[in-house]
Amino acid sequence: MNKLVEDISSRSPGQLPSTVFVGGKGGVGKTTVSSALAVSLASAIEKDLKVLIVSTDPAHSLGDALDEDLRKNNGRPVAMTDSLTGGRLDACEVDASAALEDFRENIAAFDIDRLADALGVSVDLLESFGLREFSGLLNNPPPGLDELVALSNVLDSESVAKGYDVVIVDTAPTGHTLRLLALPKFLDGLLGKLIKIRLQLSGLASTLQTFFGNDEAQKRAKSIDDAVNRLEQFRRKMSNLRERLQDSQSTRFVVVTVPTKLGVAESKRLAAELNYQGVSITDIVVNQCVGGIDDDVDSEALQQYYDRRKDGQKKWIAKLEEAVQDVSCSEEYKANGSSAPIGITRVPFFDVELVGVPALGYLAAQCFTENLSFAHLMNVDSSNEPRVVICGGKGGVGKTTTSSALAVSMASKGHKVALISTDPAHSIGDAIEIDLSGGKLVDVPLIGIPTTDGSLSVLEIDPSTAINQFKGVVDQLIGGDDNPSDAGLRNTLRDLQEVFDTLPAGTDEVVALAKIVNLVKKGGFDRIVLDTAPTGHTLRMLSTPGFLAELIDRLLIIAEKVNSNTAIKMLIGSSARSEDISNAAATAKSTLLSFQLQMYDLENLFADAAQTEFLIVTVPTELAVRESMRLLNDLTFESPDMPIKCRNIVANQVLGDDGNDAKTFLDHVGQTQAISVKDLEDAVSSYPAPPLITKIKYLDTEPRGVFGLKVLADELLREI
Numbered sequence: 001m002n003k004l005v006e007d008i009s010s011r012s013p014g015q016l017p018s019t020v021f022v023g024g025k026g027g028v029g030k031t032t033v034s035s036a037l038a039v040s041l042a043s044a045i046e047k048d049l050k051v052l053i054v055s056t057d058p059a060h061s062l063g064d065a066l067d068e069d070l071r072k073n074n075g076r077p078v079a080m081t082d083s084l085t086g087g088r089l090d091a092c093e094v095d096a097s098a099a100l101e102d103f104r105e106n107i108a109a110f111d112i113d114r115l116a117d118a119l120g121v122s123v124d125l126l127e128s129f130g131l132r133e134f135s136g137l138l139n140n141p142p143p144g145l146d147e148l149v150a151l152s153n154v155l156d157s158e159s160v161a162k163g164y165d166v167v168i169v170d171t172a173p174t175g176h177t178l179r180l181l182a183l184p185k186f187l188d189g190l191l192g193k194l195i196k197i198r199l200q201l202s203g204l205a206s207t208l209q210t211f212f213g214n215d216e217a218q219k220r221a222k223s224i225d226d227a228v229n230r231l232e233q234f235r236r237k238m239s240n241l242r243e244r245l246q247d248s249q250s251t252r253f254v255v256v257t258v259p260t261k262l263g264v265a266e267s268k269r270l271a272a273e274l275n276y277q278g279v280s281i282t283d284i285v286v287n288q289c290v291g292g293i294d295d296d297v298d299s300e301a302l303q304q305y306y307d308r309r310k311d312g313q314k315k316w317i318a319k320l321e322e323a324v325q326d327v328s329c330s331e332e333y334k335a336n337g338s339s340a341p342i343g344i345t346r347v348p349f350f351d352v353e354l355v356g357v358p359a360l361g362y363l364a365a366q367c368f369t370e371n372l373s374f375a376h377l378m379n380v381d382s383s384n385e386p387r388v389v390i391c392g393g394k395g396g397v398g399k400t401t402t403s404s405a406l407a408v409s410m411a412s413k414g415h416k417v418a419l420i421s422t423d424p425a426h427s428i429g430d431a432i433e434i435d436l437s438g439g440k441l442v443d444v445p446l447i448g449i450p451t452t453d454g455s456l457s458v459l460e461i462d463p464s465t466a467i468n469q470f471k472g473v474v475d476q477l478i479g480g481d482d483n484p485s486d487a488g489l490r491n492t493l494r495d496l497q498e499v500f501d502t503l504p505a506g507t508d509e510v511v512a513l514a515k516i517v518n519l520v521k522k523g524g525f526d527r528i529v530l531d532t533a534p535t536g537h538t539l540r541m542l543s544t545p546g547f548l549a550e551l552i553d554r555l556l557i558i559a560e561k562v563n564s565n566t567a568i569k570m571l572i573g574s575s576a577r578s579e580d581i582s583n584a585a586a587t588a589k590s591t592l593l594s595f596q597l598q599m600y601d602l603e604n605l606f607a608d609a610a611q612t613e614f615l616i617v618t619v620p621t622e623l624a625v626r627e628s629m630r631l632l633n634d635l636t637f638e639s640p641d642m643p644i645k646c647r648n649i650v651a652n653q654v655l656g657d658d659g660n661d662a663k664t665f666l667d668h669v670g671q672t673q674a675i676s677v678k679d680l681e682d683a684v685s686s687y688p689a690p691p692l693i694t695k696i697k698y699l700d701t702e703p704r705g706v707f708g709l710k711v712l713a714d715e716l717l718r719e720i
Contacts, residue, residue, distance in 0.1 A: 075092060328342050386611070
């Protein structure tokens with residue numbers, strides 16, 4: 001990372017502070033690496049750099065890393081007083097809640113009642129334009145907005161611009177980071193539409209007020225101008241942040257990962273998305289390399305790693321069991337369907353990849369078929385409704401293998417099983433060892449499975465195709481002709497279709513699932529297994545059907561008012577093709593109404609604890625277990641209107657207590673580390689400016705405080 005440090009140090013006077021974003025998967029050491037980098041820059045007396053490190057992670061572990069209470073300053077920078085950095089290092093954890101209130105105050109100017117009062121027109125007039133429904137879309141700001149606004153407040157402030165040479169941003173885990181990077185574009189577009197609508201309505205109101213001789217016209221116009229100016233300032237701040245993220249001269253991104261399939265897979269996705277968005281990735285730090293940074297890993301280091309892994313396994317399985325017990329005993333869990341406690345199934349470490357129906361059948365027999373925790377799925381019940389199991393987990397924990405083995409297991413017990421994947425990577429076909437291209441249900445021969453009346457059908461659906469078809473229907477509904485003469489408010493409201501370009505993560509999966517609701521209902525299946533994509537937005541996917549149903553409802557009302565109201569057409573202008581537009585809108589409306597019903601069906605399916613359950617798949621490491629515990633708590637407590645019942649957790653790759661699996665495990669770790677790092681190097685080698693990869697050896701203890709972080713900083717900047 002020496003080049004990064006040198007580039008930062010060569011900043012010219014008068015330039016904006018250099019900004020370094022540090023991101024990656026949760027638990028890989030982002031905060032430690034970002035803190036170490038900050039300490040290194042601030043402690044270099046000859047460089048004399050004033051450094052600010054900022055945390056946008058809602059979990060806020062920056063204070064722990066620096067061994068300093070950062071909460072005492074309510075989101076404002078706290079000066080480090082150690083002798084090493086000599087007063088050149090400040091740190092802060094952003095106050096996201098206060099920032100969200102700031103956004104709401106700015107956006108409140110678009111509230112239809114305030115708008116009507118400011119314009120001096122009736123609320124009914126604005127409602128006739130469909131603006132009640134449009135403004136309703138803003139009631140729930142997109143997730144991550146609070147962190148984004150807080151960050152923009154810090155970076156855009158004059159005190160930061162003039163008071164610091166370098167700003168290092170310790171970001172939230174990957175899913176939050178990508179959302180954070182995408183939001184400026186979304187907000188810039190949305191605020192632009194709001195301003196455009198307000199200005200057009202302002203002109204309309206001024207005309208009406210002048211016509212009727214309203215003495216308050218000038219006063220009202222100023223009120224509107226003030227509101228628009230506030231929105232413009234907020235939009236400018238978002239636009240500046242977006243430009244700053246894409247300015248390779250002043251902004252860099254450092255990705256932190258670990259040398260595992262799980263860590264590298266997510267880092268590749270993050271790096272690809274950053275590269276696509278034009279964000280400059282200068283460095284990738286591979287943390288926790290076993291045996292150091294050399295390609296050849298010595299056996300003693302591996303043995304020490306095995307011992308630590310076993311100790312860690314005991315610790316994190318115990319923590320998982322504790323979390324499961326707490327949830328199982330909660331009133332929220334007991335009140336939602338069966339009160340039977342959540343089961344934890346330990347799947348042993350296998351030194352070979354289990355693919356194909358015979359191998360999956362072996363895994364199923366070992367772990368699921370006679371497992372009491374899964375008895376309700378294996379046994380034949382009197383219910384005519386199919387049971388649905390949603391398998392969730394990050395990439396690399398064995399989610400697809402688990403969902404496939406569970407499907408084979410239920411088929412072996414006589415059930416008609418549908419295994420459905422919405423993962424664009426489409427690894428179900430690899431697990432089953434059958435060609436699933438074509439997007440249709442494929443019957444899978446149950447080779448090696450005892451004679452049974454059960455069956456297994458598998459389907460891989462393409463979320464991107466489904467969402468594009470959906471957006472096309474929305475385009476038709478709004479009136480998607482290209483006639484430039486059709487100006488005015490119609491064009492502005494037609495821009496509403498662009499909201500669908502920034503729908504919440506997981507929406508594409510839900511739209512794809514909606515396409516198979518009828519298939520599932522009419523296919524004669526009594527067991528359905530959903531293998532979801534490793535998006536990190538599972539809860540978002542589960543709550544999206546209701547969001548889309550409401551959005552469609554508002555969209556239909558807006559379209560009806562814009563396309564059918566004669567008075568509105570007269571005010572906003574209409575093209576000669578209005579009849580064609582109306583016909584296309586009618587067809588689109590019928591399609592959307594059908595889709596809306598599918599959304600309600602899907603929402604009801606997700607919310608029915610007697611019919612649908614969640615299966616969390618994990619591995620017994622700190623990284624994976626912490627995330628699984630968060631997911632379990634979120635599923636149980638964070639969505640009171642629609643809690644999803646989690647009845648089982650599967651922990652894969654569990655090491656045996658007797659230590660007999662040491663050699664196979666260590667061989668596997670050594671190979672995995674080498675393969676994962678090579679995979680990462682190959683993935684980024686095609687980038688226009690490939691990032692430099694720095695490997696950091698596995699540390700027994702986590703460095704804390706400024707002096708401990710300096711030790712890690714020396715490793716980061718060690719000459720290779």
